[in-house]
Amino acid sequence: MEQEELKKQKEEAIFQAALRVIKEKGFHKARMADIAAEAGTSYGLVYHYFGSKEELFEAIQRRWWGKLFELMKDPSESSLSVPEKLGRIIEYFLGTYHHNPELATIFITQISRSTTNLTPERLAHFKGFMEMTQNVIKEGQDQGLLRNDIPSRYLTYIFLGSLETFVSAMVLVDQKIKDTAQKNRIAKGILEVFLNGARNQTNK
Amino acid sequence: MEQEELKKQKEEAIFQAALRVIKEKGFHKARMADIAAEAGTSYGLVYHYFGSKEELFEAIQRRWWGKLFELMKDPSESSLSVPEKLGRIIEYFLGTYHHNPELATIFITQISRSTTNLTPERLAHFKGFMEMTQNVIKEGQDQGLLRNDIPSRYLTYIFLGSLETFVSAMVLVDQKIKDTAQKNRIAKGILEVFLNGARNQTNK
Amino acid sequence: MEQEELKKQKEEAIFQAALRVIKEKGFHKARMADIAAEAGTSYGLVYHYFGSKEELFEAIQRRWWGKLFELMKDPSESSLSVPEKLGRIIEYFLGTYHHNPELATIFITQISRSTTNLTPERLAHFKGFMEMTQNVIKEGQDQGLLRNDIPSRYLTYIFLGSLETFVSAMVLVDQKIKDTAQKNRIAKGILEVFLNGARNQTNK
Amino acid sequence: MEQEELKKQKEEAIFQAALRVIKEKGFHKARMADIAAEAGTSYGLVYHYFGSKEELFEAIQRRWWGKLFELMKDPSESSLSVPEKLGRIIEYFLGTYHHNPELATIFITQISRSTTNLTPERLAHFKGFMEMTQNVIKEGQDQGLLRNDIPSRYLTYIFLGSLETFVSAMVLVDQKIKDTAQKNRIAKGILEVFLNGARNQTNK
DNA sequence: AATGAATGAGCCTTCATTCAT
């Protein structure tokens, strides 16, 4: 048990070190040696826990997508309203940026836009997430909440784009989220602008 | 004269080859040898025209920013209305994506989000562009067109985010813009959603 | 212990291989690949132990200067007579040429005269050595052993010049020093000619 | 005629530019482009006058050796005394350093000690010069002027060594010779120290 | 489990040289 525990701790230490280094240098310029040094171990050990640099990067992506998918597939999800559902997505982005800024930063700068190394698995994650979001948008259109004259796919782009670039801009200027209150204020702003912008005008 | 002309053509040919290769492989995996081969020239000639891989990349960025800044600093600009000004920015993104998709793609995937290699010059371009856009947004707020309860900086993020991610998503699924009509339709959608979303509600 | 020992041996093997290759081809034409091949190791290992070609060259220089400075700063040095002190310098040049001809050859052909790549550190070594030698010469002048009508700096040039070119000429014709007896004979000759030449004539 | 004159001027301009650049950067790091730029011409022209970098370097050496050999083979030479003959050699080194410091510097730093690129022709020059000098020394020994107990070859090393290192040291610290008076003083010092040092003691 | 010495493919870059104009 203890052994197992220690092992996990070491693995997580390397994982977090990788986040920090990759955030700082980008995936390509981050060297395995850097990550090992940051974690305070030898670089043989990084290979012991994560098979290769590529697999390490995939583990990082799994961490991001895993939690997000967990959230969106949550059974209790279905009972929520469309604004609440969209709110939870915003919440996840901002929350992760708040609590694990490296992970959010890496998603924004290294995963989100990179068409390079776009493995089928990686693309599948994206499409899956887009699709789930689009379903929420569609639901809003069906309920007459959101305008129907713009394809749901476009609205999805706009919604996720606002969100992503918002975080992206904070990343760029290295702006931290101070507390939960600030986080909520920002979330409310993004959601409101989108809902107003996409509101079904005849429904006014 | 002819000489000068041919020289420029060769340089442009290498430039365009670089765009294609970098679009395909990303900046890091694009080899100078690939670019030379794609341009149908020798290895050394790329270095003759562009000093290094880094400088070649900088030339690409200059191309993007140069035209965009030209557009935004256009003297006739001041006589335009806020929605028209925002429309021109959208127009530039979509238009470039239409006519020089590689350039737009590279901006989205390699420049826009990459915090790596963020040279002071590169950062300055971004901040400059953000600032000019924010000034337009502010003008809209001052005119009572856009809501005042959200800081202009946040609205700027949301505006540019929608736009960027829109193009980004099209890049991701490799969706082409067929004709000017489609381009205008998309532009109108993005602008409308933003304007509605950011509209000053009391002004209704 | 054993490990550490083997490691040092490997490093020294590469060092000696570098000496042989650089002696043969000169610093510029010596390829890192040649050195690795000569040492019987892989390419990357040279970089593992010595950071770069330049650093490898600096390590060689350190070896030469290190031992020479050690000799000249030896506390027991002060009790020696001026001719004995000068004799030890000659001894070092000839002795190194005898026991580690590559090192001496490289000093003569690659370091001694090369104004190229004259890093401040390299220049400092030279000046330091010149200065220490000049102090010995000065001591000889103060004792009335050496003539005062020629500046000590000039005498230093002449002394070191004889010595250096002597070794240089042996290097050029690839003449080996057979045994200690021969070495001593040569040393005696150089020292005598200098002492006679520089002798204070009034002191005769 | 005029044409011929102009051509020679251009060629000499390139030659002098080469001297300056090679002095500054050393032969290996001196680029043909640098030399062309320094001469204010295109680099095609350097190839027009001198076939290759190697040949350019050989032209420089020819200039040095040519004048020196001319001097030593001068028919009037035979009537001079041994000290006068040695004096003329010293004179040549110091004089060249005075009037064409680049040429002397290049001889010292790039030609004199470099065992690399030691073409048979280059080696022949050296041996020829050494031999001629050694003949003068031998003459001095035969006349009872110089000691016989040290082989003439050794005395030659010592003589040329003093001279070479003297100039070398001045090169290293970039010390200029101010006027002819200073030059003569230095020449006299070198010659005297050698003659005293190598004097046949029984002859005193 | 942990270490880090050892490996070598890969890539950017330099620069002498050629040659069409």
Place this chain on the structure above:
DNA sequence: CATGAATGAAGGCTCATTCAT
């Protein structure tokens, strides 16, 4: 004569990965 665009071989260096201890 003069130019400088074009060529491509050569070599320094990086760094992911393996493996003996």
